[in-house]
Amino acid sequence: MPSLNAPNASPPTPAVRLSGVSKSYGGIKALRDVSFEVRGGEIRALLGENGAGKSTVLKVLCGVVSPDEGSIEVGGSVAPRLTPSLARELGIAMIFQDGSLVPQMTVAQNIFLTREKRGPLGMIDDRIAEQEAATLFGQLGVAIDPSLPVSALSAGQRQLTEIVKAIAKNARVLILDEPSTALTDHEIEHLFTFLRRLKEEGVAIIYVSHRMSEIFRIADSATIMRDGQLVETAPIAGMSMEAMIEKIVGRKGRGLFDIPKQSGQLGEVLLDLRSVSTSKLTDVSLSARAGEVVGVAGLTASGRSALARALFGIEPIKTGSVVIGGKTFAKLYPDTAIENGLMLVPEDRLLQGVFPEHSIADNITLPSLPKLTKWSWLPREPVLRIAREQAANLRIKASDLSAPIRTLSGGNQQKAVLGKWLALAPRILVLDEPTAGIDIGSKSEIVALLRSLASAGRAVLVISSEIPELLAVSDRIVIMHEGRLVRSVDRENLNPQDQTDNAATLEFAERKLNNLIQEAAQAAEVLQ
Numbered sequence: 001m002p003s004l005n006a007p008n009a010s011p012p013t014p015a016v017r018l019s020g021v022s023k024s025y026g027g028i029k030a031l032r033d034v035s036f037e038v039r040g041g042e043i044r045a046l047l048g049e050n051g052a053g054k055s056t057v058l059k060v061l062c063g064v065v066s067p068d069e070g071s072i073e074v075g076g077s078v079a080p081r082l083t084p085s086l087a088r089e090l091g092i093a094m095i096f097q098d099g100s101l102v103p104q105m106t107v108a109q110n111i112f113l114t115r116e117k118r119g120p121l122g123m124i125d126d127r128i129a130e131q132e133a134a135t136l137f138g139q140l141g142v143a144i145d146p147s148l149p150v151s152a153l154s155a156g157q158r159q160l161t162e163i164v165k166a167i168a169k170n171a172r173v174l175i176l177d178e179p180s181t182a183l184t185d186h187e188i189e190h191l192f193t194f195l196r197r198l199k200e201e202g203v204a205i206i207y208v209s210h211r212m213s214e215i216f217r218i219a220d221s222a223t224i225m226r227d228g229q230l231v232e233t234a235p236i237a238g239m240s241m242e243a244m245i246e247k248i249v250g251r252k253g254r255g256l257f258d259i260p261k262q263s264g265q266l267g268e269v270l271l272d273l274r275s276v277s278t279s280k281l282t283d284v285s286l287s288a289r290a291g292e293v294v295g296v297a298g299l300t301a302s303g304r305s306a307l308a309r310a311l312f313g314i315e316p317i318k319t320g321s322v323v324i325g326g327k328t329f330a331k332l333y334p335d336t337a338i339e340n341g342l343m344l345v346p347e348d349r350l351l352q353g354v355f356p357e358h359s360i361a362d363n364i365t366l367p368s369l370p371k372l373t374k375w376s377w378l379p380r381e382p383v384l385r386i387a388r389e390q391a392a393n394l395r396i397k398a399s400d401l402s403a404p405i406r407t408l409s410g411g412n413q414q415k416a417v418l419g420k421w422l423a424l425a426p427r428i429l430v431l432d433e434p435t436a437g438i439d440i441g442s443k444s445e446i447v448a449l450l451r452s453l454a455s456a457g458r459a460v461l462v463i464s465s466e467i468p469e470l471l472a473v474s475d476r477i478v479i480m481h482e483g484r485l486v487r488s489v490d491r492e493n494l495n496p497q498d499q500t501d502n503a504a505t506l507e508f509a510e511r512k513l514n515n516l517i518q519e520a521a522q523a524a525e526v527l528q
């Protein structure tokens, strides 16, 4: 464990330094001559588009991947052949989203796993572990009961426990890869307070995220990568969001708000929920018309994803009904939903939707095959055309669409899975967190694609925890709380009265929607 009362002065040597690191996978150059260093007491954002090489850098730092060239110094000494166990020994800890904690064991047992606390007779003593964990939590300002089983913790609490566990093992370099994805806003605040505390203790933190607003709130400096190369390392202070995005994508990007909203005439109601209740929803009524994008906002566990699952027939409807394209259903199953033109792009799509050994093209076109197959003969050209179209639309970074999809970076796999549903262009499309893990340059492309689906007469329902994205894509936004739909607001009504520039309008609308979500959480008033 670091000496928590040590003076704050940064150590004179960097906590980690990469010098001239290169790595190729077959013909793909994932990293080219990458050099940067991170000091103790610094929070460094590692930024780049999907496929830029961020995960490869992290894997090199954790000893999971050996670089072809270059060296890594930890605490001033060169680590000649870094293995995962050597990296851990040297104090480098990667915090995984899915976690390494054992759910059935207590928080304290997890923190001291393999280094169990023993009493005077040498017996494992959980009470000592709990006391020591409580002291550690106290010093780090974490309010979690160490005697609770990990299974009783929220996603945010699990993540904090995971970090404390690493710190207890003497981690001096903490690596967090998209840590906020599964956290509520409140938990993100907690995480940030905690990271600032660790920074004061001299820990070096490397933070990877595609959520730009988070970077501006938490990071001191940013290392930006593009196509496996380092673009620059620079302090965050004084850098504008536009400048940062331009450095990441390598050109002036189209902002989320540069996408025109052609509010054409809305058509017939394609989707209508009538007083639907499930085990997680209460009396939800909601409709979406042809040509309309409806955004679904709310805090985590507000019922947003439960709504998507009910619509796709994954969670049984107890009372009420759903009208899809004019037909009324009191019960829904995924195949009924699909047959009637409703598709769901689920939140955990990488788990559900990827065949790792199959090609990128096959993964994208799999659900379209029934449309393409004639007399059990599958023409190759249309398959490739669809795959090429989606790869171009979504800017999937792949040198060869016939390569296995597992060779793509995580975000590019996300894009491919999204592409396979977009290729079907269903009449009603429900998307749960469509841009999770997707880089800032591509988010606006996805918003544009969803808008164009609506313009072509589809009804689109977008569930998102990213407020700017909801504001950019939606015509109307509904707010959920505790399984109820508590508010519906037209997108236009979130704009300021006076005409201001894009950035000011966005800021105003963001604040207003955030306030409405908070109000909904506090008041939980049910509007019908």
Ligand SMILES: Nc1ncnc2c1ncn2[C@@H]1O[C@H](COP(=O)(O)OP(=O)(O)OP(=O)(O)O)[C@@H](O)[C@H]1O
Pocket: 025, 026, 028, 029, 030, 048, 049, 050, 051, 052, 053, 054, 055, 056, 057, 397, 406, 407, 408, 409, 410, 411, 412, 437, 439
């Ligand atoms: N096992 C592998 N085999 C072949 N190519 C790979 C492999 N792993 C990564 N790559 C390639 O290396 C490059 C860098 O990928 P990396 O995962 O480091 O990107 P990233 O910046 O972390 O992206 P993301 O934001 O999507 O997570 C990509 O072109 C990717 O396709």
